[in-house]
Amino acid sequence: MNRETFIECVEREQEALRGFLLALCCGNRDEADDLAQDALVKAYLACSGFRDGGKFRSWLFKIAHNTFLSHKRSLQTTESIDEARMLVSSSATDSDFEHQSLYLALRTLPPKERSAITLFYLNGYSVKEIAAITETSQDAVKQQLSRGRDKLRERLKL
């Protein structure tokens, strides 16, 4: 894949990728965009190994997911719900999100559960696809989805 083709593919997928990372970053748009840029640079450096037959979006999401996890590991966050509430109410958060309680609830989930839930509900991936993206077993994904769903329902009072 050459540079032009890569940019064309990214132009098509950038909204989905940014949306995914925005949910993972719980509405922090600047952080999400920085991570998206990092993930895309990594993808560009690795794009010679991408097979044309493969799904570009899934491949991008896989890189973005790994970038997000390493970012989280480097931060070693121990943010509480109160901190999350402060962050969500700040100006850096996504103003398009009317119901910020979803971001608030997402923030209480561990990163892997958050990824699984976002990929399943926001991006519409199947359990098998999520397992491939997050490089875990399908059983582990099912467990993450089940736990995440229960926690979200409890927090959001659904």
Added chain:
Amino acid sequence: MTKDKALEELFLAQKPTFDDGAEFMAKLTKRLDAVEYFKQYQERVLRRNRIVMVAAFVVGILSGAVSTAWLLSSPIDTSLFDIQAPTGLLLWIVRNSRILACVCLSTLMVFCTIAFVNNILDIMDMRLKIKEMRIRAEKR
């Protein structure tokens, strides 16, 4: 696995929109340009190092050949120097003084050549950087 309808609706209803796609792509293109620059720079350094290694190898072979020729052409029954108290190791050194001298000379020449070529390349690199900085400063 079945989806929780309420959660799915909540996620889909709150799907974010991005109206700064062009800005995002412009920023990405700039970063990709920087990546390309560094990749090219790395390739240049790699190529330069290969040339240095080849040059050092050629010089080493040549100096080795010259030293060996000198060794073979000189009389074999006389050593280069004489030590009055020849114990085990010293005796061995005296006996093999010509070969040892050749090895030391060749090694020294190789190291000197590497250092010399590296210094010249560093100076050229510095000049190039200074030139680039001047051009950037002029543009500003």
